Amino acid sequence: MRDNTEINGRLIVVEGLDGSGKSTQVSLLRKWLESQDVKVSFTVWNSSELVKKAIRRGKKKEIFTPTTFSLLHCTDFADRYEQMILPQLKAGYIVLADRYVYTAFARDVVRGCDREWVRKIYNFAIEPHISFFFRLPLEVALGRVLIGRSMIKFYEAGMDMGFSVDSKESFKIFQDKISKEYERIIKEFNFEVIDATRPIKEQQDKIREIVSKKIDLYDFKYKNLNIVKFDRRGIL
Template structure:
């Protein structure tokens, strides 16, 4: 079993959100960020697959359909490692609350579905500490699919999981791909101490639960920006 490092020696706190596309997690972490900012808390936000270092390579590889499951996984790990070393870790050391829209569990779920070995993936990401809080927005598959497909006229090749050969129709492929990812999340939730949030609740009710959880778990006044005076 891989033993992940702890960041308890750092003053900051790490909060991650996970869930299917359409689960509502991105909306909730944005609202959480705004709430913390209004409270004067030192907060930093980062999201999956956003490193400028590998963005061009990722885009080119996807567009030309050159990525095998292993290279796809390694590129995303490179993206994460860059953000971890340049953003996440330094800000934890500086005493910030760091919010992550997707964390290593996204790789564990998606890359396992694409055929990568779970032990290999866990070892690949073993440099990363686990969050203080991981919120899993548990949204039924059909609800999440309806949210995504209702506002998106066309699915991208890899987004739909077309590289897996699950179905010839992009929408059916997406449904099957997301279903397999959902199963992986459910299998992980106990091992990695996910805190479940019902993704079918009203946005305001979900946010109230998230805020109550954060306020009772983290000493927020400790992370307020200090003003000179």
């Protein structure tokens, strides 16, 4: 990934298994930063309008190969990166990302894509200033996701990999492999590991402590910025 030293803003990302609570925590962090009068923006994995319809159609027909799936998600990320993330960082925003390239580094590799190849197709992206990983025992994460659900979607369950003909069992195997791949990269990318078994408030207090220590939030308050407005396509 590229160096982040020439970026005016700060990029904070959250990663973790489905059910780890990362989305709840990044939402709380966003509200807290906004309450501090900090200019903040937010992006989420697999949300680009450019490829959303293609991904939806492909999933419905269950026709994706691991490589095709990987390239489409990279296209989604590249569009959001060029249209939203990078311009906002250059304008001095704190950008919060619910999943970043590390999601691909874990999921795509588990699907059989070459580890180095996956990293190379994302080498245009900058390294985040802070990367949080929400560590949670697999069984707890699975329990949170599976409770009250009669079925898991085909790709969500990793059914394309042939782990099991049962969607829930396939999901468990898939998530276990993803968990192990995340554990491989924690030290490599200097993740801040959060114990996701702790109470929500305790986790959030720890996150705020780390953010405040690593980022001088005063520099990113409205009164200290040349305000630039954005819509979904980028700078207005």
